[in-house]
Structure formats: structure tokens, C-alpha cells
């Protein structure tokens with residue numbers, strides 16, 4: 001498994017008719033074999049179109065989703081289950097994104113059920129955690145991260161943690177153009193590693209293999225510096241992944257750093 005992981009979270013952007021031009025251009029710009037793992041996470045409606053293009057191009061890019069429900073099937077209007085995503089070829093599922101927590105009221109308990117459902121079906125959850133600006137200013141960053149990890153991973157067995165990726169996304173850095181500094185990100189990544197180490201009952205350093213991504217205003221200009229820190233194992237990219245030229249630059253810089 002490649003150490004670095006770059007995930008493009010399209011959020012609620014691009015229709016299914018618009019998706020192919022973005023992906024086709026990206027595939028032209030990025031080599032088929034990469035020393036870095038790349039995941040495209042389009043909206044649910046574009047997943048089939050993107051899956052088809054990736055399969056036809058025989059490219060090693062993976063597919064991800066931006067959310068999933070915890071039950072497999074049933075009367076849950078508007079929800080999409082993990083088996084439905086697996087059936088479309090999704091490998092990763094982003095969970096607990098701050099936009100879902102803050103704009104849609106998603107609670108830790110729901111995030112936890114989703115993490116467990118994704119693991120149960122053999123897919124890979126990307127659990128997002130991060131503090132607001134007010135929480136950082138009040139010195140609560142570590143406590144917030146610890147709460148989100150403890151609650152989000154409640155009941156997850158130690159051996160399942162190897163399939164988990166964490167994305168540290170300070171809310172104040174998302175879509176603002178003001179990314180966290182490498183030092184700020186690395187400090188929180190160290191805290192995350194220590195919390196996960198404790199949850200997994202690992203000895204000190206045992207959580208070293210855990211992949212922790214940074215997200216929040218990642219660009220082609222700052223990805224190189226971010227990945228120079230050994231604490232940062234990749235990026236969850238929002239706005240910049242919608243421009244194939246920029247996203248390809250990010251991927252190619254990450255490949256050089258791998």
C-alpha cells in the first residue's frame with residue numbers, strides 16, 4: 001500500500017453529465033502507475049459515470065463516496081447504503097466531514113455507526129475530525145479531536161483500525177484559502193496518532209502505520225510542504241480537485257514526495 005493518499009472530495013459539484021470531462025482530462029495528466037494512491041469522491045449521482053471511465057482507462061485511481069448510511073437496506077428515504085456503494089466499485093467512504101457535522105447536524109453517534117458499517121463491508125472509512133476557529137482560540141483543539149475520535153471509533157476493534165484513515169480538517173481552514181501551517185497540522189496529527197494508539201491498545205509508536213491526511217485549502221502551492229512532514233500522509237482536497245490541471249499537479253507533487 002502506498003504511504004501517501006490524495007483524495008479529491010468533489011462535494012456537491014458537477015452533474016453526471018459534467019463529470020466525464022473533469023475525469024478524462026485528469027486521466028490525461030496523471031500517469032497510470034503512481035507511487036501515491038489517489039481517490040476520486042464525486043457526488044453519488046456521478047459515481048457510475050466516474051467508475052466507468054476509470055475502468056475503461058485501466059487507471060489505478062480509486063473511487064470513493066462522501067457519505068453512507070449505516071443500515072444495509074430498508075425504509076430510509078434519501079439514504080445510500082454501503083453495499084450500494086461497494087456494488088458501484090467504491091473503495092473509500094468519507095465520513096463525519098465537518099460540513100455534515102456543522103451544516104446538517106450529524107452527531108458523533110451517527111458517524112460511529114457509519115464507520116462500523118463501512119468496516120463491516122470491507123471498505124475503507126476516512127474519518128474526518130477537526131476543530132472550529134473558536135475551539136482553537138479557546139485551546140480546545142486536542143479535546144475536540146479526542147472526543148471525535150473516541151466517539152467515532154467507539155466499539156471498533158483494534159485490528160480493524162488498520163483499514164481506517166483519519167483526515168484532520170480544521171474547520172477554519174476549509175474553503176478559506178488559509179491552510180493550517182505544516183507545524184499546526186503536524187502537531188494535531190501527532191495527537192491523533194497518540195489517541196488512536198490508546199484506542200487500539202497499541203504500544204507507543206504502534207499507530208505509526210495509520211494514515212492521517214490533512215485537509216483545508218490544500219493547493220498545488222502548499223502540498224509539497226505539507227507532505228514534507230513525516231506526520232502528514234496525504235491530503236483531502238476540496239476546491240482544488242475540481243480543476244483537473246491543479247489536481248493533477250497536486251497528485252504529481254505527492255508522487256514525487258513518495
Ligand SMILES: O=C[C@H](O)COP(=O)(O)O
Pocket residue numbers: 009097169173174175176177215216217218236237238239240
Ligand atoms: O474535503 C475537503 C475539505 O473540506 C477541504 O476543502 P477545501 O480544499 O476546499 O478547503
